[in-house]
Amino acid sequence: MTAPSAQPGTIITQPPPPAANRESRIAAHSHIKGLGLADDGTAMESSQGFVGQRNAREALGLHLALLRQGRHSGRPLLLVGPPGTGKTALAVALSQELGSKVPFCAVVGSEVFSGEVKKTEVLGSCFRRAIGLRIKETKEVYEGEVTELTPSEAENPLSGYGKTISHVIVGLKTVKGTKQLRLDPSVYEAIQKERVVVGDVIYIEANTGAVKRVGRSDAYATEYDLEAEEYVPLPKGDVHKRKELVQDVTLHDLDMANARPQGGQDIMSVMGQLVKGGRTEVTDKLRREINKVVDKYIEQGVAELVPGVLFIDEVHMLDMECFTYLNRALESPLSPYVVFASNRGICTIRGTEFDGSFSAGIRSPHGIPVDLLDRCMIVKTEPYSRDEVRSVVDTRTRVEGIAVTPEALDRLADEGEKSSLRYALQLLTPASILAKTAGRTDVGVSDIDELGSLFLDTKRSTNVLKDLDANTKVY
Ligand SMILES: Nc1ncnc2c1ncn2[C@@H]1O[C@H](COP(=O)(O)OP(=O)(O)OP(=O)(O)O)[C@@H](O)[C@H]1O
Ligand SMILES: [Mg+2]
Numbered sequence: 001m002t003a004p005s006a007q008p009g010t011i012i013t014q015p016p017p018p019a020a021n022r023e024s025r026i027a028a029h030s031h032i033k034g035l036g037l038a039d040d041g042t043a044m045e046s047s048q049g050f051v052g053q054r055n056a057r058e059a060l061g062l063h064l065a066l067l068r069q070g071r072h073s074g075r076p077l078l079l080v081g082p083p084g085t086g087k088t089a090l091a092v093a094l095s096q097e098l099g100s101k102v103p104f105c106a107v108v109g110s111e112v113f114s115g116e117v118k119k120t121e122v123l124g125s126c127f128r129r130a131i132g133l134r135i136k137e138t139k140e141v142y143e144g145e146v147t148e149l150t151p152s153e154a155e156n157p158l159s160g161y162g163k164t165i166s167h168v169i170v171g172l173k174t175v176k177g178t179k180q181l182r183l184d185p186s187v188y189e190a191i192q193k194e195r196v197v198v199g200d201v202i203y204i205e206a207n208t209g210a211v212k213r214v215g216r217s218d219a220y221a222t223e224y225d226l227e228a229e230e231y232v233p234l235p236k237g238d239v240h241k242r243k244e245l246v247q248d249v250t251l252h253d254l255d256m257a258n259a260r261p262q263g264g265q266d267i268m269s270v271m272g273q274l275v276k277g278g279r280t281e282v283t284d285k286l287r288r289e290i291n292k293v294v295d296k297y298i299e300q301g302v303a304e305l306v307p308g309v310l311f312i313d314e315v316h317m318l319d320m321e322c323f324t325y326l327n328r329a330l331e332s333p334l335s336p337y338v339v340f341a342s343n344r345g346i347c348t349i350r351g352t353e354f355d356g357s358f359s360a361g362i363r364s365p366h367g368i369p370v371d372l373l374d375r376c377m378i379v380k381t382e383p384y385s386r387d388e389v390r391s392v393v394d395t396r397t398r399v400e401g402i403a404v405t406p407e408a409l410d411r412l413a414d415e416g417e418k419s420s421l422r423y424a425l426q427l428l429t430p431a432s433i434l435a436k437t438a439g440r441t442d443v444g445v446s447d448i449d450e451l452g453s454l455f456l457d458t459k460r461s462t463n464v465l466k467d468l469d470a471n472t473k474v475y
Pocket of ligand 2: 087
């Protein structure tokens with residue numbers, strides 16, 4: 001058994017370990033569980049955390065159906081509407097409807113601008129993050145419950161002190177039999193990375209040495225009702241066998257796995273990784289090569305393409321260069337389903353401000369050039385009524401575990417109608433702290449009133465500035 005290595009002509013299909021997740025900004029939307037559509041595609045007034053906004057939800061439902069049939073081809077969706085009307089929430093709901101097997105990549109327009117990497121390069125990698133590949137491979141594996149895990153140490157030949165691992169003995173057990181394997185130290189590293197202990201069910205790929213922990217053997221199952229651990233039965237058949245493995249990877253995973261310096265044990269490549277950080281530039285040549293292999297896999301029926309969703313929020317932040325790139329990328333056969341969102345009206349397209357005679361720049365709806373706009377299906381979100389605001393706030397209190405009296409809820413709904421839904425939602429947590437400090441369990445009207453004197457909403461803040469002396473403009 002050897003350490004993972006890339007042979008010429010093949011690509012690595014083992015996805016790298018999950019990177020730092022990009023989902024933290026979704027916390028504001030944790031009450032959204034889906035689009036809340038009935039079986040016939042009509043939006044229910046309030047379902048799966050979503051309230052109102054029925055036209056937009058139904059439009060997204062229709063697009064979801066197209067996506068499931070694989071018939072979206074190059075038709076991006078554009079969500080437009082005033083701030084706080086649920087555009088980002090709609091995209092989150094869409095990702096939830098698609099499930100975890102379909103890739104979903106969310107970026108904000110401004111993420112594209114980096115000092116080190118080209119804008120189009122960032123966009124390109126986002127596109128590849130949103131295209132999945134389901135690879136079915138029959139591989140030779142050693143699978144079983146770990147009965148023994150003994151690393152054996154040896155003198156380090158390079159320094160007088162310290163020891164190195166010379167090999168590791170792993171015992172694997174299945175229903176049919178047991179086997180003891182003597183493995184290379186690099187496999188031991190992989191075992192440690194997966195945090196394997198005795199009693200876990202694992203498989204080791206015979207030709208790459210990659211280790212995957214399947215779960216804990218159910219012989220060790222405990223009586224707890226709720227546990228993070230996943231228990232699996234003892235594998236059947238022999239320890240050494242051929243097994244069909246299904247892997248969901250994105251094209252971006254493949255790019256990264258093949259772009260990273262291989263081996264990575266000696267000091268030079270470790271340093272290289274530190275210096276380059278996570279953002280290695282993947283060359284076009286590498287991508288073309290990967291595409292070729294992917295095409296071959298698809299032709300042979302080994303792999304299946306799973307187009308996912310790329311969500312670009314605040315799309316008006318992109319500039320002309322990005323838009324022209326998007327026009328082309330959308331027309332490629334390997335394109336994911338793209339959803340844009342913007343809360344701007346008619347504004348200047350970035351990157352056209354100093355364009356010859358157009359000193360004020362080219363103005364266009366949502367800051368998007370008309371040619372791209374023409375390709376989009378546009379969905380509008382509407383401002384909320386008082387009842388809808390009340391209903392959203394009510395849902396949110398349940399998610400955050402805050403008790404609110406009905407009068408206070410009415411008050412929050414008034415605030416929301418007067419300024420914005422966001423403002424009403426933002427008052428919730430501070431109000432609960434005020435109530436707790438005063439020794440009450442429920443948030444009351446007095447808490448909301450007190451907050452009104454502590455925090456300004458947009459309208460009052462603007463009025464404060466307007467009332468200031470026009471010349472001094474000092475607080
Ligand atoms: N119809 C709805 N049902 C339930 N919650 C909603 C609904 N609309 C918005 N929300 C919640 O209100 C908050 C603000 O909405 P969101 O962030 O989606 O607005 P947005 O349209 O993206 O605004 P912006 O243009 O400022 O980005 C979020 O916490 C969101 O989950
Ligand atoms: Mg938003």
